[in-house]
Amino acid sequence: MSALAEAAPAPEPLAAPKPVTMAAALNRALRDAMAEDDRVVVYGEDVGPLGGVFRVTDGLQADFGEERIWDSPLAEAGIVGTAVGMAMYGLRPVVEMQFDAFSYPAFEQIVSHVAKMRNRTKGRLPLPMVIRIPCAGAIGGVEHHSDSSEAYWTATPGLTVVTPSNPADAYSMLREAIASDDPVVFMEPKSRYWAKAELALPVETAPMDRALVLREGTDVTLLAYGPTVTTALDAATAAAEEGLSIEVVDLRSLSPFDDETVGRSVRKTSRAAVIHEAAQFGGYGAEVAARVTERNFHWLAEPVLRIAGFDIPYPSPKLEAFHLPTADRVLQALAAWDWDLA
Amino acid sequence: MSALAEAAPAPEPLAAPKPVTMAAALNRALRDAMAEDDRVVVYGEDVGPLGGVFRVTDGLQADFGEERIWDSPLAEAGIVGTAVGMAMYGLRPVVEMQFDAFSYPAFEQIVSHVAKMRNRTKGRLPLPMVIRIPCAGAIGGVEHHSDSSEAYWTATPGLTVVTPSNPADAYSMLREAIASDDPVVFMEPKSRYWAKAELALPVETAPMDRALVLREGTDVTLLAYGPTVTTALDAATAAAEEGLSIEVVDLRSLSPFDDETVGRSVRKTSRAAVIHEAAQFGGYGAEVAARVTERNFHWLAEPVLRIAGFDIPYPSPKLEAFHLPTADRVLQALAAWDWDLA
Amino acid sequence: MSLNVELPPTRTLPPEKPLRLLDNAGHAVTGRDTGGFALPELDTLVELYRRMVVARRFDVQVTALTRQGRLATYPSALGQEACEIGAVSALDAEDWLFPTYRESIALLTRGIDPAEILVAFRGDWHNGYDQRAHRTAAQATPLATQALHAVGLAHAARLRHDPIATLTFLGDGATSEGDAHEAFNFAAVWQTPTVFFVQNNQYAISVPLARQTRARTLADKAVGYGMPGYHVDGNDVAAVYAVTRAAVERARAGHGPTFIEGVTYRVESHTNSDDPTRYRQAREVEHWKRRDPIERLEKYLVSEGALGDELRAEIAEAADGLAARTREAMSAEPHVSPLELFDHVYAAPRRQLAEQRERLAAELEASGGVR
Amino acid sequence: MSLNVELPPTRTLPPEKPLRLLDNAGHAVTGRDTGGFALPELDTLVELYRRMVVARRFDVQVTALTRQGRLATYPSALGQEACEIGAVSALDAEDWLFPTYRESIALLTRGIDPAEILVAFRGDWHNGYDQRAHRTAAQATPLATQALHAVGLAHAARLRHDPIATLTFLGDGATSEGDAHEAFNFAAVWQTPTVFFVQNNQYAISVPLARQTRARTLADKAVGYGMPGYHVDGNDVAAVYAVTRAAVERARAGHGPTFIEGVTYRVESHTNSDDPTRYRQAREVEHWKRRDPIERLEKYLVSEGALGDELRAEIAEAADGLAARTREAMSAEPHVSPLELFDHVYAAPRRQLAEQRERLAAELEASGGVR
């Protein structure tokens, strides 16, 4: 993050903390990055006058003009593919996919080019770009608006995949993603866009490749990311009332995985569970469970649990509540362990 | 497989066993399916007069005509998307993606439609179709010709994903896939296309959703699929010389996963490893390791190992040998376990 | 309701002036601008009028219900009735329709029950009607993807020697997607009986047409696929109907696909959660409101003496009746059954889903069925 | 080497007869068929001739080396020299080229070292030359994907006010891909300085053009994007060069993209592992061999007295020299270092890769570096 630290002072460096939504924090991160580095350009569907369907780019076109942020034609492969060309020329494009499922038309460009260009060219052509994806569900969206796509990106060598769970991280991690020389898939949990935190921006939190212990505990490690961090924290609060001490780790970086931070926690608690919205089968939780087990097997009293969506397509709005992991379901799942063995 | 069992007699039911390659077995499976069921149509790039770049459709157009098997325009989303429409009308399209990486343009159609149509329509519109993907590497192919894409498909609820490792299964499983009312991603290990087995076709092996124990053993369970089954068998042979008894399980079905067969083996040996070509991180082996551990934790003496490709883009021909798991590397990996603990 | 117009050879560009049979004042157009198409018979026009009025009433009602929170979302087709009703009315019952989220009123015209149409937008399930019975695919969300389904189904029908056509709607924005291109091309190369009806309503959410294409007309694209292309006034239901009907008949007769662009306007916001004041002027909306497709036909019918007070009252009553039924259906508690989540994922039963179903069943039992 | 031809307005279709400046007998064409383009100067044509001869020698040499097993694969451009050399020669050094696997000879013309070009086909690494230094992207395998890169880079240059153009090659088959469509459209809407050069060599592996498109010419597609389209005799290097040069200048001047179809023929198999006898007649190949692009120009140059024995010998010597250098380079043991597998995946170091690197290093040490 040194580039960021050395950057020119942001507009209001001494602002007093005030309630900031994740959407606003992301907006500010884009604004500051664009102000500091004229290589940063932003485009996608509806990011211009509309400010994005989630308003993350609100007001940016008015301030930076159409040469820095503009509406592209409606074609995701086109958006990512042209971003590849722009990055080859030395720009730092930040593109928006409107929802996870609408990044799928860009799949080939992301997997066969974004992920591989540096490797293909032995590092001669780095591809600094950020693909922002409003991700996951719990927003009452109709079909295709609530997918979780992280398993696809994390299974692809060459991509860096991160996801903030709160406004401070949203700001700091997006700045770091834009400053990175690697292409970053930046997943923004839709259901957290409007959640607020008291914050004075700009802010620099931990490096984006590190997991963070958000709440300390001794009995269980809950590994969460993006939208499920709140779920984990809620579960920890509820569990505390029943005398169960839960440590909550916000993974933040899905690829790379912070083995160190997670391992330390798991070796302490000897029990771990990972929570995500996506279907369990083949989901990112599989990687988490597999690698945590691999590296900490003899410290584990019980198998790493995966508390995830069912192995079904994401359901319609009226049914999503039954599909998504809740704090209750987390606690219920933990109860399945044989606690006497501990 | 009852539909298949009841099917009309195949052309040469009493043929004597003779050496048959996987490519020939697949060709025969297509031929028999087309002969028995006129709803079966086959199309894709170069499947007509050329017979496919791997010759799997060799001679079929000459025998069945252009209304049953034909060359489509060069566009994978187009191929899969039109197959969706054909299946909606009651045909049973079998389409070919030329290589894993060239299925990526069809990603949206596969994930957002093929996988979801039955669910979306509450079962009113089943989507019987087979997407054949010549998969994985070890054929000296230049970039994009050796990807392993199974992690993408297995992470997608609604898809059935199977892969044969030998000619007999290739025939039987492809017949079953075509007869299935579910869409099936059928992964054909390129490096095994020309491997032969003594075989009298037609043949019916185990149902395609079952894993099979190919070699019994008592000390370790090796879980392999597609191209790595041979690797596992080779490792088992080599290990036997050193007094280590390895059980080899051919997973065959990647989604669903045969927990029962695998669990039985693992509980017997108390040690398991999964082998695949794809990068380890986020690969299908993560699901295997996670679910085997989840369900058999207290029977396991050691963590489930993943013996996989490195976490890098698939390398160029001259370097692939260093990337791919070999029997030696398997044995080396097993040595990492603390055998005294057993 | 059949027309017989010889379609032009493929290698020509459509006139830049949209084809119309009724001008905005409701006068019948004659001469060049009709492209050789004749005004449909009066009873056909009356029926189209009735359908448009009913459709609009439905659309307005559903938008209101959505504002009241009865639906999760609703993409209105207000102002696009001529395209939606005109095109769909040109289909026969055995033809297949491939609609998008925008085409709820087309589905209504197709005879689908309002409550079934709205299942998806209420959020009860992804889709609520019987595709096969209505020969209408589920409303597509991933843009342009359904166009390929329409081509595939058409080709399957052709292989089966069933003389049917398929019609797919696309938005102006959706024409930018790769899938649209592949659909146009597959249809042309395979000569499938497919009609591509592009509703150029000037916007893709907030993005205006000028940022979507540099083609003079979207119909210009057709020639690049070797397919006839029509550039039609999409607020003239007579023209939309006549051209689409000819295309459908051409398709059924085995002469391949047709591309039709209907030039129209999305009067409402993209969906209820959109704020169009951010990207367009009220003036522009007003301009288009003055080119209302229903008023245009109404003027003509009145001038022809085909629309009297009695008929008007009858249609209004039908529209009100439908609106009432829709309100009623949307105020009834929806039927959702959580355990059904596991029922339609695969044809072959999966143990892992059975296990998950059991877990949910136990949870529901413990909680009394609520979450 | 500069031309100044006014390109036509966008809404016209190219003549069905391909534009040519030299006919197959090597005579200069005059009148309508030249589309207003003038034959390049004689010294330009001599230089194009030289490049084509050298390119063919290289191509034939590499095909031979591939048959001997020295390369993993090689897609020959035999017969397509007029397109490849003509188009690339129209670029200036600061313009960017986006080639496919088919364009090795174009890279040669671009000044890239044969050994560096062949790194990918020998299988040493995915790519062997310096993209930035040569302003040439890696040869693309996933079809049509590179066209979007060409558009993006062109747009970036434009945002930077750098007056350069980008040129991307595409095959006839690749025009069917969604990415091709999106690239054409983005370029047109953004007015990027991009030239799309489609080499219509009649086949996509085994699939003939008629199964790829129903358009009368591929250049017909341009009008659907609001971009000028040219249908050019791709075995006439003079026409290819003149039209491409005009398009490049138009691009640099800020007037947007151009679509050029060069009609040519793939004389060799798709790659060395292909068997073209399965899908095409020897007769057809013979027909096209009689329209050889090099012979055509040769006839003209001879008739103009611009190609004497001395020059011929000099060119042959240059070609032989290159072939010899290529043979030599391909017989040297390639430099591959397994541990480099981990070096270029990410800019930010990853512990997990360091761990894997160590494992491989230990393995290599144990095995003496072989596998």
Ligand SMILES: Cc1ncc(C[n+]2csc(CCOP(=O)(O)OP(=O)(O)O)c2C)c(N)n1
């Ligand atoms: C592949 C894909 N990308 C993005 C979206 C998000 N989205 C939904 S509607 C829409 C605009 C579509 O515009 P147009 O095709 O003109 O149709 P209209 O809504 O105007 O009827 C967008 C971008 C989507 N549904 N699918």
Ligand SMILES: Cc1ncc(C[n+]2csc(CCOP(=O)(O)OP(=O)(O)O)c2C)c(N)n1
């Ligand atoms: C997306 C994608 N699909 C399939 C392939 C496999 N493939 C390689 S070359 C080729 C034919 C390409 O034909 P064309 O575009 O005409 O180019 P040509 O080889 O004739 O130069 C195919 C199908 C690929 N490389 N990329």
Ligand SMILES: [Mg+2]
């Ligand atoms: Mg629109």
Ligand SMILES: [Mg+2]
């Ligand atoms: Mg070709």
